[in-house]
Amino acid sequence: MEQGQSGIFTQVSHSRTADEVVRQIEELILDGVLRDGDRLPGERDLALQLDVSRPILREALKALESRGLLISQHGGGTYVADIIGQIFSEPVTALISRHSRATRDYLEYRRELEGMTAELAAARATEGDKAQLSRIIADMRAAHAAGEAERELASDVEFHNAIGEAAHNIILLHTLRACYRLLSEGIFFNRKAVFAHSNSGEALLEQHEAIYAAILSGDGKRAKAAAQAHIDFVMRATEDSERAGQRDRIAELRLLNRQGGSSRPKMASADDPTEETRNSKR
Structure with a gap:
């Protein structure tokens, strides 16, 4: 564009x-x-x-x-050109996306990276960086108030990218862009499911507000703590969402099994003679 x-x-x-x-x-x-x-x-x-x-x-x-x-x-x-690409090759990405423990490792990696990035942003953000963060937060608030989930999710990624820019570290900038591309594409986990789980939308907005306020005030320690608390919440929400999904699948299987049970032939008990036994007594 x-x-x-x-x-x-x-x-x-x-x-x-x-x-x-x-x-x-x-x-x-x-x-x-x-x-x-x-x-x-x-x-x-x-x-x-x-x-x-x-x-x-x-x-x-x-x-x-x-x-x-x-x-x-x-x-x-x-x-x-697309010089960012992905952190991992496509075969590796496909491999780890099939194993749930990769999700936690991915979030653990982001926790440390984003904590450091927010801390640097609090120390280095220019007036232009702060204006960009203010614009994104305003858009995020408006999307949340209007219940526009897709727009709010897009603002989420844009917000984290903007923090990476405000840190003014070239290696962090490009690493984070690749990292957030995986986030946008839902490679490791379903962000929509996490976003919708247990009123997470309200909590996520509050967490973004806390990171934003700390960066604008220049408080590096508070910015780092807020960024890491945000990832800790996402970790818990992801695990809760996965458990809820497992419970839903099990409940559905049980229901299907019971519904199908009425059409299956009833097993004969010891007190219920078979047709062959009844014939032999005639």
Whole structure:
């Protein structure tokens, strides 16, 4: 999706080489300003913004494509490639998604990572970062009040991504984006089931509010504790949801068995002679 990018590119230095263009676009991708799927401005506009000739721009874009950072679609523009991908390969993801203990390990991993990220965000968030978090929280509140679960779930992921950006640590930023992609896709657990379980929606909103308030106040210890308490809650809700699901399945199987029992032939008891026995007494 093309974004309002007119202000993110700056004129390169007087030498105006392709290497300088490459370096600037690489840094925008590295810093998370340009995300996978973002469309770059058209060649003419981008050359003007960078103050370079179109041949130099083409050379730079070709170099970035060869590095796997950009993808050009004939007649459709140039896009940032999907460089985040997944933390695990598809076979490994499929393997661990079939084993429930992977869910707890995934959440345990997120607990430590998110605690550290929230603590850094409280110390490093700029006014722009805080404005972004405020916007997301406002959208989350509105979605919750309107009962728009899908929109609230989307705000949930966006909120955690924004905290990763506010931490201003490049490795954390990209690790978390990959981590939250798994969260969005429900690889390890059913977020919708957790969200709907035991009024979790209200509790999750309160937890996000607590993380947000701590980051805005610059209280790193409180932000870390709030982020980890949030994951602790998700762990408990996930386990409760799984247990409830198991109970539902067992109850359904029992009901099906009893309903089907009326059509099965009744077993003869010791006091109920078979037809063959009755015939022999005639």
